[in-house]
Amino acid sequence: MTTPPPSSSGPASGEQRLLERLLAGDKGALARLISWAENSDARYPGLMRALQPRLGQAWRIGVTGPPGAGKSTLVNELTRELRRRERRVGVLAVDPSSPFTGGALLGDRIRMEERTIDAGVYIRSMASRGSHGGIARAAVDACDCIDAAGYAEVVLETVGVGQAEYDVVTAADTVLVVLCPGAGDGIQAMKAGILEVADVLVVNKSDLPGAERLVLDLEEAVHIRANSGLARSGDEWSAPVVACSAGTARGLEDVLAAIESHRAWLRAGRLDAARAAKRLAHVRRVAHEQLDEELFVKRGWETRARQELAVGKAPWDVVEGLLRSLREQA
Amino acid sequence: MTTPPPSSSGPASGEQRLLERLLAGDKGALARLISWAENSDARYPGLMRALQPRLGQAWRIGVTGPPGAGKSTLVNELTRELRRRERRVGVLAVDPSSPFTGGALLGDRIRMEERTIDAGVYIRSMASRGSHGGIARAAVDACDCIDAAGYAEVVLETVGVGQAEYDVVTAADTVLVVLCPGAGDGIQAMKAGILEVADVLVVNKSDLPGAERLVLDLEEAVHIRANSGLARSGDEWSAPVVACSAGTARGLEDVLAAIESHRAWLRAGRLDAARAAKRLAHVRRVAHEQLDEELFVKRGWETRARQELAVGKAPWDVVEGLLRSLREQA
Numbered sequence: 001m002t003t004p005p006p007s008s009s010g011p012a013s014g015e016q017r018l019l020e021r022l023l024a025g026d027k028g029a030l031a032r033l034i035s036w037a038e039n040s041d042a043r044y045p046g047l048m049r050a051l052q053p054r055l056g057q058a059w060r061i062g063v064t065g066p067p068g069a070g071k072s073t074l075v076n077e078l079t080r081e082l083r084r085r086e087r088r089v090g091v092l093a094v095d096p097s098s099p100f101t102g103g104a105l106l107g108d109r110i111r112m113e114e115r116t117i118d119a120g121v122y123i124r125s126m127a128s129r130g131s132h133g134g135i136a137r138a139a140v141d142a143c144d145c146i147d148a149a150g151y152a153e154v155v156l157e158t159v160g161v162g163q164a165e166y167d168v169v170t171a172a173d174t175v176l177v178v179l180c181p182g183a184g185d186g187i188q189a190m191k192a193g194i195l196e197v198a199d200v201l202v203v204n205k206s207d208l209p210g211a212e213r214l215v216l217d218l219e220e221a222v223h224i225r226a227n228s229g230l231a232r233s234g235d236e237w238s239a240p241v242v243a244c245s246a247g248t249a250r251g252l253e254d255v256l257a258a259i260e261s262h263r264a265w266l267r268a269g270r271l272d273a274a275r276a277a278k279r280l281a282h283v284r285r286v287a288h289e290q291l292d293e294e295l296f297v298k299r300g301w302e303t304r305a306r307q308e309l310a311v312g313k314a315p316w317d318v319v320e321g322l323l324r325s326l327r328e329q330a
Numbered sequence: 331m332t333t334p335p336p337s338s339s340g341p342a343s344g345e346q347r348l349l350e351r352l353l354a355g356d357k358g359a360l361a362r363l364i365s366w367a368e369n370s371d372a373r374y375p376g377l378m379r380a381l382q383p384r385l386g387q388a389w390r391i392g393v394t395g396p397p398g399a400g401k402s403t404l405v406n407e408l409t410r411e412l413r414r415r416e417r418r419v420g421v422l423a424v425d426p427s428s429p430f431t432g433g434a435l436l437g438d439r440i441r442m443e444e445r446t447i448d449a450g451v452y453i454r455s456m457a458s459r460g461s462h463g464g465i466a467r468a469a470v471d472a473c474d475c476i477d478a479a480g481y482a483e484v485v486l487e488t489v490g491v492g493q494a495e496y497d498v499v500t501a502a503d504t505v506l507v508v509l510c511p512g513a514g515d516g517i518q519a520m521k522a523g524i525l526e527v528a529d530v531l532v533v534n535k536s537d538l539p540g541a542e543r544l545v546l547d548l549e550e551a552v553h554i555r556a557n558s559g560l561a562r563s564g565d566e567w568s569a570p571v572v573a574c575s576a577g578t579a580r581g582l583e584d585v586l587a588a589i590e591s592h593r594a595w596l597r598a599g600r601l602d603a604a605r606a607a608k609r610l611a612h613v614r615r616v617a618h619e620q621l622d623e624e625l626f627v628k629r630g631w632e633t634r635a636r637q638e639l640a641v642g643k644a645p646w647d648v649v650e651g652l653l654r655s656l657r658e659q660a
Contacts, residue, residue: 045646052644276636279645283635284626286649288618294653295621296614299660305613306606314382315609316375319616323624329659 015043019050022149027122030149034124037141040289044141051148056275058090058147059263062172063157064197069178070204074246074255075157079121081252087153088120090146094139094158094168122146136167137285140278143171167285170197171278173271174262176255178202179218181210195225198239200258206243206251215241237265295322345373349380352479357452360479364454367471370619374471381478386605388420388477389593392502393487394527399508400534404576404585405487409451411582417483418450420476424469424488424498452476466497467615470608473501497615500527501608503601504592506585508532509548511540525555528569530588536573536581545571567595625652 021029036044061078063071072093079089124146126139139156146154158168169175177198182205201218203211218241226238240258244251266274296302301322308318351359366374391408395401402423409419454476456469469486476484488498499505507528512535531552533545548571556568570588574581596604626632631652638648 045644045650049644049647052642276639279639280632280636283639283645283648284622286645287626287631287652288622290649290653291621291625292614292618294656296617301617302610306610309606309609309613312382314375314379315613315616317379318613319620320375322617323620326624326656 015047019047022051025119025150027119030122030145031124033145033149034142037145038126038138048141048144048148051144054148054150055144056147058143058151058154059174059259060143060147060154060156060172061259062169062175063155063178064166064169064175065178065202065204069180070246071157071178074176074178074202074204074244075155077246077249077252078155078255081249081256082153083118083120086120088122088151089153089155090122090143090149090151091124091155091157092139092142092146093123093125094135094156122149122151134167134285134289136171137282137289139168140171140282140285166197167281171282173266173274174199174259176200176202176259178204179214180205181208181214195221195239199237199262200255201239201241202255203241203243204246206245207248211243215243235270237262295326345377349377352381355449355480357449360452360475361454363475363479364472367475368456368468378471378474378478381474384478384480385474386477388473388481388484389504389589390473390477390484390486390502391589392499392505393485393508394496394499394505395508395532395534399510400576401487401508404506404508404532404534404574405485407576407579407582408485408585411579411586412483413448413450416450418452418481419483419485420452420473420479420481421454421485421487422469422472422476423453423455424465424486452479452481464497464615464619466501467612467619469498470501470612470615496527497611501612503596503604504529504589506530506532506589508534509544510535511538511544525551525569529567529592530585531569531571532585533571533573534576536575537578541573545573565600567592625656 018029018032022033033044033047035041036047063075063078065071075091075093079091082089124142126135126142139158143154143156154172156169156172175197177200179201180203201222203215203218205211206215222239222241226236240261242251242254242258244255246252296305304322305318308321309315313321348359348362352363363374363377365371366377393401393405393408405421405423409421412419454472456465456472469488473484473486484502486499486502505527507530509531510533531548533541533548535541536545552569552571556566570591572581572584572588574585576582626635634652635648638651639645643651
């Protein structure tokens with residue numbers, strides 16, 4: 001009988017064990033690592049350094065759209081279908097700002113919980129406030145964790161309202177914008193912004209009246225954009241419009257086929273550049289958080305700003321003074 | 331007959347004229363100044379420095395809540411009522427991220443346009459993406475502009491989803507969280523977050539079934555919070571719950587009375603500290619934008635980060651290296 005030797009329980013060896021558990025597919029280890037990322041724990045950077053060579057294998061699918069479009073149902077069905085294809089799936093649901101729609105999402109999450117008993121599915125919710133820093137920073141780090149843990153697909157779901165949520169979803173490789181009929185005259189207003197973000201336009205609840213009209217409207221908008229100056233070059237991806245009914249799983253194959261097409265298109269020589277841009281954006285987000293700590297807290301900018309504001313200095317002038325002190329060092 | 335002398339049209343004199351027009355109540359001048367703020371125009375800081383002594387007169391009312399709660403109707407009616415009391419009102423509507431609910435808000439805005447023919451009302455919409463920097467930074471600067479222009483009330487409306495929108499609304503002196511019956515079981519989930527933000531809880535559409543129940547639920551939640559460790563000190567404001575029906579203008583007086591109570595409470599020796607904290611948060615937001623420009627653009631951090639990422643360095647390690655170079659200067 002082998003008894004494990006008493007572990008020399010320095011934090012470094014604890015981290016080594018966490019790493020081993022993570023690579024062995026332990027969901028608890030993954031959950032721990034994501035929590036460290038969320039809280040900017042000092043142990044996170046070292047672990048991710050070790051995991052860096054394992055990154056980039058997962059395909060990151062962003063799912064966004066207005067409240068009520070049926071995103072969570074779609075994510076649930078997509079997950080089921082991907083599992084049928086024997087892909088391991090990590091789902092990161094970025095709930096919108098704690099208070100307001102948390103309840104509705106909670107309901108959707110409960111349906112999603114069916115998936116959690118499957119060892120090949122990892123599900124995590126992240127509140128869009130409450131993490132140490134910005135939500136986009138924490139969400140992208142969480143995707144990295146799931147990627148490093150060996151999941152083949154990461155589904156990143158956000159409610160598409162607000163700049164932070166936009167930042168989150170654009171960190172994905174393929175972005176699905178989910179709409180449903182009945183949004184009415186909102187369509188005109190949303191076209192421009194949607195087309196900018198979407199790699200695949202999904203018209204969900206396709207059995208409802210108005211679905212065909214919405215598909216046609218969106219297709220026309222995509223077409224107009226492709227032939228206008230808005231498409232920056234000849235090498236622009238043109239988002240397909242796919243109708244589906246996530247509730248009855250109809251059209252799901254088409255959604256997956258559209259994701260697959262976009263993936264193939266990116267992989268034909270475009271993926272490295274696309275991901276490099278997203279990594280750079282992430283460096284900026286991490287830097288913004290760390291700079292605040294470094295300058296406002298450690299270097300006393302906070303105290304100085306407080307004093308200058310107290311004597312009536314304008315905020316922009318306070319900042320200009322702080323930046324000047326930084327420049328003078330250089 | 332007096333002919334105006336040909337103006338010496340250097341930019342400085344142009345800014346002086348803008349200032350004069352602003353102080354004379356010219357809405358076009360105010361619109362121009364807000365656009366400068368939005369775009370971080372180089373002329374903005376100088377003008378705001380000149381206007382600094384005029385700031386702080388306006389009362390800033392934040393209005394937030396989930397989509398469909400009737401925020402815009404309430405803002406419209408509040409504006410009407412404040413005008414009846416001969417207060418000049420500036421309304422800043424921060425639309426959520428361009429694409430998704432822009433349409434619905436647009437409809438509400440059209441109703442609001444009735445107010446625009448009134449010289450004592452200024453209305454401005456701000457997209458929550460597309461401004462040079464963060465939306466909260468731009469929105470608070472826009473409030474400063476409206477304040478400096480002499481409006482007695484600034485109403486700051488956001489859809490309460492997402493971190494950026496939360497940042498916006500918490501820059502207000504008095505925050506109204508607007509809810510309506512029918513949100514159902516979401517209430518439990520939202521209580522904590524709502525109570526943290528709200529100075530006044532408004533139950534809108536009070537003629538709908540479930541309104542009384544919602545009022546009672548919220549009152550109970552406020553009561554529980556007041557008697558728990560969540561309220562930080564004995565000197566905590568306890569948010570009143572006010573029922574109203576903005577569509578029929580019923581209960582509006584009560585909403586205004588609640589705002590007035592909160593204003594009186596803050597003015598009893600608490601306002602300076604509350605506003606100082608908000609100004610400091612604003613300095614941080616301005617600094618984050620300016621630091622990105624200073625370091626990533628002017629100092630070449632962007633190029634360096636790009637190179638280091640290209641050779642497989644982890645984002646957090648890239649940032650650590652950049653920060654080290656900053657520390658070594660100090």
